[in-house]
Amino acid sequence: MPFKHILLPLDGSSIAEEAIAHAVMLARNSGAKIHLLHVQMSDEQSIDPVDWRLRRVELRSYLNRLAERISEKEIAVTQSVVEGRPAEQIVEYCDEMDIDLIVFTAYGKGGVSRFDFGSTAQKLFSGSGRSFIIVRPGLRPPNQENMSYRRILVSMDGSSHSEWVACQAASMMRGQEMEMILLQVIAVPEMPRRMPITREEHATREKFVECNRRAGEAYLEEIARQLENGIKVRPLLLVAQNVAETIYTTAADEGVNLIAMSAHDWQTGEQQVTGTICHTVMSHSDLPVLVFQNLQESQLQALRAGTDASQIRHPTLPVRNEAHR
Structure with missing residues (x-):
């Protein structure tokens, strides 16, 4: 099978969650493990430690709920919360965990814009070096729970x-x-x-x-x-x-x-x-x-x-x- 580790980066938005059904579908077919990942961004100049900790607890609870739903389908799943810039942390996670497929939507919590892709999506497919599925938000499959590619x-x-x-x-x-x-x-x-x-x-x-x-x-x-x-x-x-x-x-x-x-x-x-x-x-x-x-x-x-794309052969x-x- 082509995939063993599937990364599903989520930002907590309903838009990003539209990629979940696709990750589940492919993991079920290939026996792959799904990695749920959220990148928590922080303001380095002014940050409230209490708010930061509360937010982190909320994020872990959010990923745990999704992980429970996915594991019910007999799919191995892990969840992680890291801190930093989204695209950089996602690519770093891919390197560390040997990810071979990333599943994500064209836009995130910033919403749909006049551009073809959101900034994080653009950086991921142009700089991760991994296979990926990009999903256009707003076009949910008929059955999210039992989706299949016919x-x-x-x-x-x-x-x-x-x-x-x-x-x-x-x-x-x-x-x-x-x-x-x-x-x-x-x-x-x-x-x-x-x-x-x-x-x-x-x-x-x-x-x-x-x-x-x-x-x-x-x-x-x-x-x-x-x-x-x-x-x-x-x-x-x-x-x-x-x-x-x-x-x-x-x-x-x-x-x-x-x-x-x-x-x-x-x-x-x-x-x-x-x-x-x-x-x-x-x-x-x-x-x-x-x-x-x-x-x-x-x-x-x-x-x-971080080599410029024009230097990649x-x-x-x-x-x-x-x-x-």
Whole structure:
């Protein structure tokens, strides 16, 4: 199973609690332990020791109540209250406890804003180096207590990254009544210019797209055959101008419960922690997005040391799962 330790950072708000059902769902499927974490912020210039202690007691009581509800589902759970800056403490906790998945909402107690993400969420997915699920608040699943992913869309682009994600998602959901949609979007090449393209150029572009389409169909069929073992896998190939937009609009049209994708696509440059397509899907999709990250240890150390993201090198391609070849 891909996950052993799932971190659920909570700030006491009802918005942040919308991520609980997703953490429980994944922990139940993978046998992972859930780590509840609250970061207590303090004003270093003026702080009342009595108020600080009372607040800490309240927070521990709050986490204990949530832990009891989660443990009733036969899921191992721990709870911790630490002090400091939220994003920094969460990343430090990930390092100490070997967290391999963080589940959080796009916003916290500060509420929804005009920006795509809250400040803590932005820092987490760009600087933690971990796989994560980001949940858009306000879109609660129909049944919080018994939520399940009946349909998952996996973004495929022909890279080893996306193949690895498909294998991980299949392993995570195997044995359940669910459908996995393998979506590959063939991009129509752009030819920006002041004058319209000629007939010859249009024909050349159509040939290029058709060639990619045929290759993509054969590729998806092969991957689907490899993954079909206890789950339903449906390949889906589309041709479009905007790849990211097609991914999240198709997911909505297909009624999926979760989008799964790699942080890195085949176009991701060496200076990017997440690719442009991944970031765009996260920013615009109303559905929860599970992003698999596979940074190497050297890159994680760079993140821990506070190295600028532009200095972090692109990871090597993951090794394919031999069981699915």
